[in-house]
Amino acid sequence: MGLSAPRASALSVIVFRGPVTMSRLAEAEQVRPPTITRLVDGLERRGLVRRVSHAEDGRVQMVEATAAGKRLLDKGRTRRVERLMQEIGQLPAEDQQVLARAAELMERLRG
Numbered sequence: 802m803g804l805s806a807p808r809a810s811a812l813s814v815i816v817f818r819g820p821v822t823m824s825r826l827a828e829a830e831q832v833r834p835p836t837i838t839r840l841v842d843g844l845e846r847r848g849l850v851r852r853v854s855h856a857e858d859g860r861v862q863m864v865e866a867t868a869a870g871k872r873l874l875d876k877g878r879t880r881r882v883e884r885l886m887q888e889i890g891q892l893p894a895e896d897q898q899v900l901a902r903a904a905e906l907m908e909r910l911r912g
Contacts, residue, residue, distance in 0.1 A: 802873055802874070802876070802877040803873075804844075804873075807830070807832075807840055808840055808843055808844055809874075809877070810830060811826060811830055811837070811840045811841065811844065812844055812849055812850065812866065812870055812873070812874055813874060814826060814829045814830065815844075815850055815864055815865065815866045815870070816866045816870060816871055816874050819865070820853065820863040820864065820865040821863065821864055821865075822855075822861060822862065822863055822864075823837055823838065823841065823862055823864060826841070826864060841864055844870070847869075848867055848869050848870075849866065849867055849869055849870035849873060850864050850865065850866055850867060850870055851864070851865060851867055852864055853865055
């Protein structure tokens, strides 16, 4: 994706959680506020996120993904899934069956 691992992780949290406060993002990423500020600054410079005011409390700053940020994350995920499917396709049939069974069990647990 052309992002460092910490920036990609932060972008992922922002995309999947929706708008998030800087403090919640720092908590999710298990980093200190100055670190999350630097990560968000970098994402913002690339046009992947933007800071917005909280709807109910204008003093609170939220971070949300831009359309470009969402597209970048989707493209990265698509590439990873395609690569994984190719690698699974190269496994022996017996191993593919084991993975298929494991996927069924995880789906059952999910709900």
